[in-house]
Amino acid sequence: MKQDFYVVLGVQRDASEADIKKAYRKLAMECHPDRNNGDKASEEKFKLVTEAYEVLRDPEKRAAYDRFGHQGARTTSGFGSMHFDLSEALMVFMRDFGLAGGREGGGGFGGFETLFGGGQLRDRRRGHDIKVGLKLTLAEVASGTTKTVRIKSLESCPECAGTGGKPGSQPVQCGTCGGSGEVRRQANSLFGQFLTVSPCPTCAGEGTVIRSPCDRCGGDGRVKSEKTIQIDVPAGVADHHYLTMRGQGVPGPRNGPRGDLIAVLDIKEDPRFERHGDDIVYDLGITFSQAALGAELQVPTPYGQATLRVESGTQTGMAYRLRSKGLPRLGEGGYGDLHVRIHVWTPTKLTAEQRTLLEELSEVEDAPPEKESGKVWDTIRRALGDL
Ligand SMILES: [Zn+2]
C-alpha cells in the first residue's frame, strides 16, 4: 500500500501550491543523494517525496489524486508506471530548484541556478534538461575528444506518435481556457487594476485536453528510453565548463519542445603538470653536473615527449619555456606554453667514488655570489605572467 502523498510531504489536504513547494524543497534537500553519499534509504525517500510533489504541485493530477487516490494519479501522470527512478526524480528537483545537491558555493553546481532560471513558468510543455558529468584527462583536453555517454530519458511514444491520445482519437479543446492555454484574471492593487495571465491549470497551457489517453504512455506522449549520445569536446576546455547541446534533452509532453543536454566537465588532474589557464608548469629535477655542464633532457608534454636543452649554469628555480606546448586556447586558436621549472637535486647518498670526486671539486670550486636567489624568482614570476 502506497503512502498518502499529503502525509509524505507533511502538508494539509488544503495546502497551497507554495506550501507544497516549500515542504518538498525542505525534504528533498535533506534526503538528496548528493548529500547522503548514495545512502539507499535516503534515495528511496527522495524518489517518494519527488513523486508526491509531482502529483500535488500539478492541479490536474492533484484533483485526480484527491478523487481517485493513487489510481487517479497514475492515469494522468507523466510517467507510465508512476514510479520514479532516481534520474527522473533528480530532473524534477533540478527543474524546479535548479541545483544539483542544494550545495551553495563549493561543489560547483551553483551556476545551474541561473541556467535553469528557477524552472517556473517557462514553456510548460518544454521537456527537462538532462545533465551529465563528463570525466576528461588532460590529454583529452589537449587534443579534444568525443565522448560517448548513455543516458536515461524519455522518448516520443511510438503507440500514439507522441500525441498522448488513443490512436484514432483527437484531443479536444480545453473547457477552462477555451483553447488559449491561458487564464486571465483581473486583480486590484494600490496602483489600480491590472490583468494577470497564467497558464491554464486544467490543460497546463496546452489549450487541449486528452479525453481518451493512449494506453502505452497514459496520455503523456512519452515513454522511458535509454540512449547513447556522442558529445564532441573541443580542445582547451577547463574544469566546470559546461557544454550545452540544444534540443538533446527530454522531449516535452505531447510533442512539446525538447530540453537541452548539458555536459558538465570534470577534468582529472594530471599529477605531472600544474595548470594555469592555457599554460602548464612541469617540475624537472636535474643533477648537479647537468646544471653545471648543461644537458639535453626529455620532458613530458600533453602531446608526448619533448627535448629540452638545459644550459650550463642553470640554477634551481629557473624556468624554461617550451612555446606552444601548453594547452589549446579555447576559441582563440593557438596554444599556451609549457614552463619547465628546474630543481637542482642534491644527492643524499654518495658512493666512495662520488665522494672522492666531490671532495676534489670542493678544493677548487668558487663560493656562490650573494643575492643570486632573488633574481631567479623574478625570472620565473615574469615567465608565468606573475602567478
Ligand atoms: Zn502514447
Ligand SMILES: [Zn+2]
Ligand atoms: Zn486550458
